Amino acid sequence: MRKLILIFLLACSACATQAQDPGRKGVPAAASGAAASGTDTLARMRALAGGGACTESGQCRTLPVGAMACGGPEAYLPYSMSGTDEKALRALGEQYKAEREAANKAGGMMSICRHLPDPGAVCVSGSCQLGASSPAAR
Template sequence: MKLNKYLLLGAMAVLMSLTQSCSQANSDSSNNASPQDLYAQIQQAASTEGCSTSADCGLLPIGNKPCGGPEAYMPYSKSNSDVDALEKMGQQYADMRRQYNKDNQMMGTCQVTPKPNVSCIRNQCVASEQSTHIQ
């Protein structure tokens, strides 16, 4: 009978420890979205409307290539987007992509993604490819 009592107490201690670990993990992960969810949040937060000049527009680096550097750039309106929050989400997404590349030993072509020009066209921020031709 004493042995069952100690086994029961030991099992209860293990269960309490696991429950506490799980609740801490859940509270930590509730602040962390999946990469797909975070990318969707970035797209939603990056409003491209509401510019009057090209200076009102910004470019957010998106993701991380296996050789380094962003995968793409996303235009946004500085006046209609929360720039600090957008940059924070962009950095978090880049960190997630960097970790994914590391964990999965991803390889790439190591081509640099050119930073596009961003312009205000009809009150909307639009990215366009930079010309790489020498003239």
């Protein structure tokens, strides 16, 4: 009986390890392609947002960035309305969100399902920055 229980536990352990291994075979190639594309899109968003030059906090805004597997943005990116093409930045934001959602779905990703509130942005020393104690866009 002990041998049977031991074999059962080893089999369950092997199944659980394979299910949690992110490098396992069978992950669609689209997942890695979307990740590379997403990195490029995020870099383009950061470049478009620039340094977020401002003279007052009223010029500063935040853009939700990415998508957690459970929903909601991964982070927020501060930018200045003056000198930033908001329409283009928002379009890139939507593109990056779609790329992250596709990568999450293709990779079978999960998240902790927490709500990340918009921290707002303020003008500090001539550049827009996220409000206090908030995670920046990676």
